[in-house]
Amino acid sequence: MSRIAVIYYSSTGSTYRIAEAFVEGAAEAGAEVRLRRAGELAPQGVIDANEAWSSHLAETRHIEVATPEDLVWADGFALGAPTRFGQPASQLKQFIDTTSGPWAAGQLAGKPASAFTSTTERHGGQESTLLSLHHTLFHWGSVIVPTGYVDYQLSHAAGGNPYGVSAITGDGAPDEHVLALARFQGRRLAELADALKPAEAALA
Numbered sequence: 001m002s003r004i005a006v007i008y009y010s011s012t013g014s015t016y017r018i019a020e021a022f023v024e025g026a027a028e029a030g031a032e033v034r035l036r037r038a039g040e041l042a043p044q045g046v047i048d049a050n051e052a053w054s055s056h057l058a059e060t061r062h063i064e065v066a067t068p069e070d071l072v073w074a075d076g077f078a079l080g081a082p083t084r085f086g087q088p089a090s091q092l093k094q095f096i097d098t099t100s101g102p103w104a105a106g107q108l109a110g111k112p113a114s115a116f117t118s119t120t121e122r123h124g125g126q127e128s129t130l131l132s133l134h135h136t137l138f139h140w141g142s143v144i145v146p147t148g149y150v151d152y153q154l155s156h157a158a159g160g161n162p163y164g165v166s167a168i169t170g171d172g173a174p175d176e177h178v179l180a181l182a183r184f185q186g187r188r189l190a191e192l193a194d195a196l197k198p199a200e201a202a203l204a
């Protein structure tokens with residue numbers, strides 16, 4: 001059984017919903033799963049001025065804040081953040097910027113990893129955000145697991161983004177097609193982590 005860490009940031013809940021679907025999919029595949037949120041960095045006054053943001057933060061405070069040890073523990077992981085001006089939200093980036101210890105010790109290499117995001121707009125920068133997260137995964141030596149068109153119908157129905165799971169939230173929460181793809185991707189990640197574990201152990 002593999003261990004999967006789903007590490008995300010979400011201000012108003014859309015990216016969180018995708019993270020939950022990843023967790024569901026990985027658990028369906030028999031994985032032990034950690035859902036972890038990146039800690040909040042925004043000034044309290046900015047959060048308080050946005051009812052959706054403050055209520056989502058209150059609802060998810062019980063979720064443990066991610067630490068680099070979660071990546072060391074995991075055999076595979078998914079990283080997700082909303083798009084901010086075409087880039088991942090800085091809260092997730094801040095978490096990423098605390099991982100140099102395990103990175104330098106080679107504890108992140110060889111693990112399968114996926115990225116996910118949400119945007120308001122159809123062409124608002126999903127791919128640039130996903131590729132930006134992939135840049136980090138290159139540095140970590142991850143085995144990048146994109147959505148591709150592995151299940152064409154599922155991918156097409158979810159918007160046809162081969163880079164990773166992504167939702168357009170301008171009209172509301174991530175739809176059932178996106179969540180179905182996230183569950184599929186979570187299952188795949190867990191199965192690949194299981195398959196790659198012996199290879200990694202042999203190389204260590």
Ligand SMILES: Cc1cc2nc3c(=O)[nH]c(=O)nc-3n(C[C@H](O)[C@H](O)[C@H](O)COP(=O)(O)O)c2cc1C
Nearest residue numbers: 010011012013014015082085086118119120121124
């Ligand atoms: C500062 C800021 C920058 C944003 N930049 C973009 C953007 O570049 N493209 C886009 O489509 N949406 C952008 N958005 C909208 C969010 O990405 C979108 O609402 C996302 O689904 C929110 O996810 P969450 O509910 O998980 O926080 C931005 C929002 C904020 C607050």
